[in-house]
Amino acid sequence: MKIVKDIKKNTYILIFITIIVMYFVLKDDFNNIVDLLIKVDIKYILVAFILFFLSIFFRAYISYLTVNDSKKYSLSEAVKHNVIIQFFNGITPFSTGGQPMEIYMLTKHGISANKGTMIVLQNFIFYQIALVIFGVFAVVYNYIFHIFPKVLILKKLVLIGFIINTLVAVVIFMISLSKKFTTTCMKLLVKVLDKVNIVKDRKKVEESLSNRLEEFHESAKILRHRKGLLYLGILFNILSLACLYAVPLFVIYSMHDFKSLTLLECLTSSAYVLLVGAFVPIPGASGGIEYSFLTFFGNFLKSSVSSAAMLMWRFITYYFGMIAGAVALNFDKGDDSSCE
Numbered sequence: 001m002k003i004v005k006d007i008k009k010n011t012y013i014l015i016f017i018t019i020i021v022m023y024f025v026l027k028d029d030f031n032n033i034v035d036l037l038i039k040v041d042i043k044y045i046l047v048a049f050i051l052f053f054l055s056i057f058f059r060a061y062i063s064y065l066t067v068n069d070s071k072k073y074s075l076s077e078a079v080k081h082n083v084i085i086q087f088f089n090g091i092t093p094f095s096t097g098g099q100p101m102e103i104y105m106l107t108k109h110g111i112s113a114n115k116g117t118m119i120v121l122q123n124f125i126f127y128q129i130a131l132v133i134f135g136v137f138a139v140v141y142n143y144i145f146h147i148f149p150k151v152l153i154l155k156k157l158v159l160i161g162f163i164i165n166t167l168v169a170v171v172i173f174m175i176s177l178s179k180k181f182t183t184t185c186m187k188l189l190v191k192v193l194d195k196v197n198i199v200k201d202r203k204k205v206e207e208s209l210s211n212r213l214e215e216f217h218e219s220a221k222i223l224r225h226r227k228g229l230l231y232l233g234i235l236f237n238i239l240s241l242a243c244l245y246a247v248p249l250f251v252i253y254s255m256h257d258f259k260s261l262t263l264l265e266c267l268t269s270s271a272y273v274l275l276v277g278a279f280v281p282i283p284g285a286s287g288g289i290e291y292s293f294l295t296f297f298g299n300f301l302k303s304s305v306s307s308a309a310m311l312m313w314r315f316i317t318y319y320f321g322m323i324a325g326a327v328a329l330n331f332d333k334g335d336d337s338s339c340e
Contacts, residue, residue: 007091010091010092010093010283011091013282013283014091014282014283014284014286017282017286017287018286020287021286021287021290022311025290025294025307025310025311026307029303029304029307032304032308033304033307033308033311036255036304036305036308037308037311037312039255039256040254040255040312041253041254041256042254043254044250044251044253044254045250045251045254045312045316047250047253048247048250048251048254048312048313048316049316049320051243051244051246051247051250052243052244052247052316052317052320052321054239054240054243055240055241055243055244056079056082056083056086056240056321057079057082058236058237058240058243059123059127059236059237059240060075060078060079060081060082061075061078061236062123062126062232062233062236062237063078063081063082063102063119063123064078065229065232065233066119066122066123066229066233067106067111067119069111072109072110072111073106073109073111077109080328080331080332081102081105081106083321083324083325083328084101084105084325084328084329084332085098085101085102085325086098086321086322086324086325087321087322087324087325087326087328087329088100088101088325090283090284090318090321090322090325091283091284091322092283093281093282093283094278094281099120099124102116102120103116103117103120104116105332106119106120117215118215118218118219118222121215121216121219122219122222122223122229122233123233125172125219125220125223125233126230126233126234126236126237127237128165128168128169128172129169129172129234129237130234130237130238130240130241131165131237131241132162132165132166132169133234133238134238134241134242134245134267134271135161135162135165135166135271135275136162137267137268137271138158138162138267138268138271138272138275139158139159139162141264141268142155142268142272147265147268147269147299148272148296148299149299154272154276154292154295154296155272157275157276157279158272158275158276160279161275161276161278161279162275165275172216172220175213175216175217175220179213179214179217182213182217183210183213186206186209186210186213187206190202190205190206190209241271242267244270244317245266245267245270245271245274246263246266246267246270247270247313247316247317248261248266248269248270248293248297248309249261249263249266251309251312251313251316252266252301252305252309254312255305255308255309257301257305260300260301260302260305261297261300261301265300269296269297269299269300272292272296273289273292273293273296273297274289276288276289276292277292284318284322289314290310290314293306293310293313293314294306294307294310297309297310
């Protein structure tokens with residue numbers, strides 16, 4: 001029941017922050033924002049929804065290929081699971097709830113917990129590399145064209161986020177090459193943290209990290225022998241991110257603004273928004289991600305348009321995804337034990 005209690009607590013936090021965000025977004029220009037939302041062109045909103053579902057489908061497809069056992073795990077199950085993951089990622093800080101739930105759902109299809117963990121880790125590797133590739137594109141594009149001259153503080157946060165994600169990718173690469181070297185580095189780091197009293201139980205932490213390193217190493221080793229899967233995994237995650245990052249463009253088109261933003265500017269802005277959102281320790285990065293959207297996209301759009309676009313974008317990519325995930329969870333095989 002602990003998971004149920006955590007979900008309820010996070011839901012209350014999310015509702016409270018959402019109300020505050022809505023108040024500050026709407027309070028100064030309520031009539032214009034509502035008017036824009038009422039008069040949206042539905043066909044562009046449908047395209048935005050399709051892009052969102054394509055982003056889920058691409059990740060689901062590579063999950064299906066990674067499992068590599070169509071008798072136990074069909075593509076439709078992979079899609080359903082990735083929809084459910086939207087709920088657990090959305091309701092937990094830093095999107096930490098999706099991976100444990102994915103492992104659990106895989107075990108329900110007769111896949112061992114160990115193999116399920118390997119699959120989830122491999123998908124994480126695909127996603128992390130794709131995220132870094134997109135991050136490189138966004139940082140380089142902004143460096144060349146200087147499209148965000150007025151958001152220096154957030155640009156620094158983006159740079160920090162990009163560096164952190166790059167370091168994670170580098171660590172994954174190091175683990176795949178030499179488990180012994182990485183283990184030595186890990187023990188040295190834990191020793192230093194123990195000296196400054198950050199780590200309380202050094203032996204327990206070393207054992208836990210050693211287990212995680214072993215899992216990562218095995219996952220990376222599998223991918224070294226399945227290079228085709230590695231390349232496809234990265235490609236489909238890049239496509240998934242591209243679809244997700246393009247959603248705001250069609251939301252803005254739905255408000256009859258076809259000139260303020262290009263596709264490349266949209267992709268770069270979205271990448272920056274989600275990198276900043278990674279720093280916010282609240283379910284859905286609520287508050288921080290809305291602010292960063294208004295700040296980055298506000299470089300191109302009128303205030304009322306950016307506010308209306310943010311509300312529609314947030315509904316499509318976050319709230320609707322969570323609602324769809326909750327509905328899919330209720331139709332998933334099995335009882336309510338998944339939440340106990």
